[in-house]
Structures are given as C-alpha cells and as structure tokens.
Amino acid sequence: MKRPKIFITRKCSEQQLQPLYEIADVDMWPEEEIPCPRELLLEKAGDADGLLTMLSDSIDQELLTTANKLKVVANLAVGFDNIDVQAANENGVVVCNTPDILTDTTADLTFGLILSTARRLMEAANVVKNDQWKSWGPLLLAGHDVHHKTLGIVGMGNIGQAVAKRATGFEMNILYHNRSKNEEAEQRLGATYCTFYELLEKSDFVVCLTPLTTETKELFNKDAFNKMKKSAIFINVSRGAVVNEEDLYDALVSGEIAGAGLDVFLHEPIPSSHPLVSLQNVVALPHIGSASYETRYGMMNLCASNIAAVLNGKDPYTPVRL
The missing domain is CATH 3.40.50.720 (NAD(P)-binding Rossmann-like Domain)
Structure with a gap:
C-alpha cells in the first residue's frame, strides 16, 4: 500500500x-x-x-x-x-x-510586555549595556506602576482569562470586552464586563487579545487611541492587522497614549527602520508569544x-x- x-x-x-x-x-x-x-x-x-x-x-x-x-x-x-x-x-x-497548549505561555509573555513597557525595562537594560549609566537620579528611568492599576482586556478567551488570572496577583482592577459576557470568568477572576469604549476610557493598560476578523480589523485606530488615557499603555499580542499602525505611531508621538508593547505587526518580519521601533516608549518583539x-x-x-x-x-x- x-x-x-x-x-x-x-x-x-x-x-x-x-x-x-x-x-x-x-x-x-x-x-x-x-x-x-x-x-x-x-x-x-x-x-x-x-x-x-x-x-x-x-x-x-x-x-x-x-x-x-x-x-x-x-x-x-x-x-x-x-x-x-x-x-x-x-x-x-x-x-x-x-x-490551549500555548495559553499560559502566551499569557506569561503578555504580562512580561506589560511589565517591560510600564517599567521601561528594555530602555534600562540598554542604558547599562551602552555604558550610559553615569549616576543615580530620583526620576532616572521612572516608569508606571502595574499593581493596583486597571487592566482592560479586549478578547476574553482562554489567553485573556490567563492574563486576568496573573493580574489578580498584582491586585489589578480587571475590565474586559468580548463578543459575549463570560459570567464564569467574572466570578472566578473578579472581572467586569464593559463596552469597548468604556474599557478604553477607564483602563491604565489595554491588552488586545482578540482574534482577527472582519469586525476587528483596525479596531484600534485613531478614534480608539483618542479614547484612552494619556497615561495608558497599549499591548498587542493578537494580530497586527487589528491595529492601524500609523494611528498608533501618531498617538505615541503626540502623547495621546504613554507607550506600547507589541509582539505582532501588520507585515512580519518588520525591519529595524519600522517607525514604531524608533520610539523609546515602544517595546517591540518578533512574534514570540508562544516561544518556549x-x-x-x-x-x-x-x-x-x-x-x-x-x-x-x-x-x-x-x-x-x-
């Protein structure tokens, strides 16, 4: 045979x-x-x-x-x-x-991006590597706290719930937006359902974990970034096409939002000349969400x-x- x-x-x-x-x-x-x-x-x-x-x-x-x-x-x-x-x-x-196999690994990476972006870990590491650390200062590389802040998760699937579980250890207030409410997750994780724009307005960290569909393509655009807090940090570990990258760049440069942690991009791999890579308030990774x-x-x-x-x-x- x-x-x-x-x-x-x-x-x-x-x-x-x-x-x-x-x-x-x-x-x-x-x-x-x-x-x-x-x-x-x-x-x-x-x-x-x-x-x-x-x-x-x-x-x-x-x-x-x-x-x-x-x-x-x-x-x-x-x-x-x-x-x-x-x-x-x-x-x-x-x-x-x-x-399922990659749920926890991707959630780990997502929270790593939250911490890296908020606390400017990549910048700080490069200061040491490039021999730029000359003295201590009260606000040297000061970032943003993660604990006790509000986390907004767009896409409360398995990975979203795993990220929320990690956020409970940081005593974060957890909001989420999904196609439908997940009452089991609400009870287990203390998460609160809200509309997309309510989530954007209230969250200190906005994490995108939604799948790419015709409805979610460029969901995060100029209008969405304008709704977010100026101190907010945007994290994307889903698909690059859910973000309008030009609008994100403009929001970061203008101070409309404070920073971004990105594991995915519209066209991959991206070159080092990509506009988002040039920004100090961006942590850019080469699509390694499940890479263990x-x-x-x-x-x-x-x-x-x-x-x-x-x-x-x-x-x-x-x-x-x-």
Missing part, C-alpha cells in the same frame, strides 16, 4: 513529529526562519495528503484547487486567518489548529497527532469549526 505524503513548511523537531514518519513519507522545508517559497508550497501541496503549516503560509483557494489529494492541514498556531477554512471544508480538507521550548514542542506534537489521526481515518483532536 502506497504511503501518504506530508509536507511541512518550516523546519521542526523530528522527534516531536515522529508519529508522521511512522505512517507517511515526510518532506520538510529545511529552513527555520526563512518561509517556504510560495511556488514550492504550491508544488508540494499538489502531491500532499497532509500539510503542516505556519501563519506565514497562505492556504487559499488557489492552493486548495490544485491540491487534489489533500486531506488535512494542521496549522502550528491557535489562529488560522492564513487559511480559507470554508474553501478547505468545501474541498473535503480538515483544518486543525493548536489551542515546552510549548512549541507541544504544538508540533499536536499538529502531528492531528494529521496522523485524519490520515488514519480517525477524528482529529482539535479541528477548526466555523
């Missing part, structure tokens, strides 16, 4: 993907940080039974039309806005993602398990359902 073929679009741990090697012929793009070229992805997908993809890979109508053997796409991420899920389903292709060894290995293993399940005629563990 002919073995199925699987193509993996980025170099991953072969140990974590061992279940695939046992059932299929596996071909892997050999680069970890360089995306698989589009032309090669189309070629490989045309002969593949399964794909293990990254957010940088567009699994669109063009690809799905030519991938006649394809049965499953496993995305190494919680998000799946790079995949036309409806078109995949219409072509009989199962789409899977990696929810434990979590990334777990995500790889789940992708492998999903692909193996589908190719063996079983139900996937974490299918994406519209």
Whole structure:
C-alpha cells in the first residue's frame, strides 16, 4: 500500500513529529526562519495528503484547487486567518489548529510586555549595556506602576482569562470586552464586563487579545487611541492587522497614549527602520508569544497527532469549526 505524503513548511523537531514518519513519507522545508517559497508550497501541496503549516503560509483557494489529494492541514498556531477554512471544508480538507497548549505561555509573555513597557525595562537594560549609566537620579528611568492599576482586556478567551488570572496577583482592577459576557470568568477572576469604549476610557493598560476578523480589523485606530488615557499603555499580542499602525505611531508621538508593547505587526518580519521601533516608549518583539521550548514542542506534537489521526481515518483532536 502506497504511503501518504506530508509536507511541512518550516523546519521542526523530528522527534516531536515522529508519529508522521511512522505512517507517511515526510518532506520538510529545511529552513527555520526563512518561509517556504510560495511556488514550492504550491508544488508540494499538489502531491500532499497532509500539510503542516505556519501563519506565514497562505492556504487559499488557489492552493486548495490544485491540491487534489489533500486531506488535512494542521496549522502550528491557535489562529488560522492564513487559511480559507470554508474553501478547505468545501474541498473535503480538515483544518486543525493548536489551542490551549500555548495559553499560559502566551499569557506569561503578555504580562512580561506589560511589565517591560510600564517599567521601561528594555530602555534600562540598554542604558547599562551602552555604558550610559553615569549616576543615580530620583526620576532616572521612572516608569508606571502595574499593581493596583486597571487592566482592560479586549478578547476574553482562554489567553485573556490567563492574563486576568496573573493580574489578580498584582491586585489589578480587571475590565474586559468580548463578543459575549463570560459570567464564569467574572466570578472566578473578579472581572467586569464593559463596552469597548468604556474599557478604553477607564483602563491604565489595554491588552488586545482578540482574534482577527472582519469586525476587528483596525479596531484600534485613531478614534480608539483618542479614547484612552494619556497615561495608558497599549499591548498587542493578537494580530497586527487589528491595529492601524500609523494611528498608533501618531498617538505615541503626540502623547495621546504613554507607550506600547507589541509582539505582532501588520507585515512580519518588520525591519529595524519600522517607525514604531524608533520610539523609546515602544517595546517591540518578533512574534514570540508562544516561544518556549515546552510549548512549541507541544504544538508540533499536536499538529502531528492531528494529521496522523485524519490520515488514519480517525477524528482529529482539535479541528477548526466555523
């Protein structure tokens, strides 16, 4: 019996993907940080039974039309806005993602961004590294307290709730905005539901954790930043497209808001010449929300398990359902 073929679009741990090697012929793009070229992805997908993809890979109508053997796409991420899920389903292709595994790791990074931006940790570290620390001063690199402040979370899913749980340790007042109220989270975490604009007006830290949809695209724009406190800090660990980056830059330069911590951008990777990177009141990270060894290995293993399940005629563990 002919073995199925699987193509993996980025170099991953072969140990974590061992279940695939046992059932299929596996071909892997050999680069970890360089995306698989589009032309090669189309070629490989045309002969593949399964794909293990990254957010940088567009699994669109063009690809799905030519991938006649394809049965499953496993995305190494919680998000799946790079995949036309409806078109995949219409072509009989199962789409899977990696929810839950990265919840706590991403929440840790989110709170790290809050602390780094508020307390100017990156600036302070560079002062020492660049031999600029000449003396102590009463307001040397003074930042903003995090404890006892108001945290506003836009997107109260699993990661949002994990961030809120961490905020309770800092005795923060927790507000949230979501498509629907989460009464269980309110009782467990002491969080208060409010409208989007109420959250912006009241929060000292505004954390964006909402998925990217047609409704949330450029949700954070000039109007939103104008509603925020001048002392407020904006944190984005969701998707770059939920923010109008020009409006954010203007808000930071004009003092409309105090700072921003960003793990995601509209076009990635960004160059060092990106306008937001030039600002002292911005902490910019290279999309590392879930980047711990434990979590990334777990995500790889789940992708492998999903692909193996589908190719063996079983139900996937974490299918994406519209």
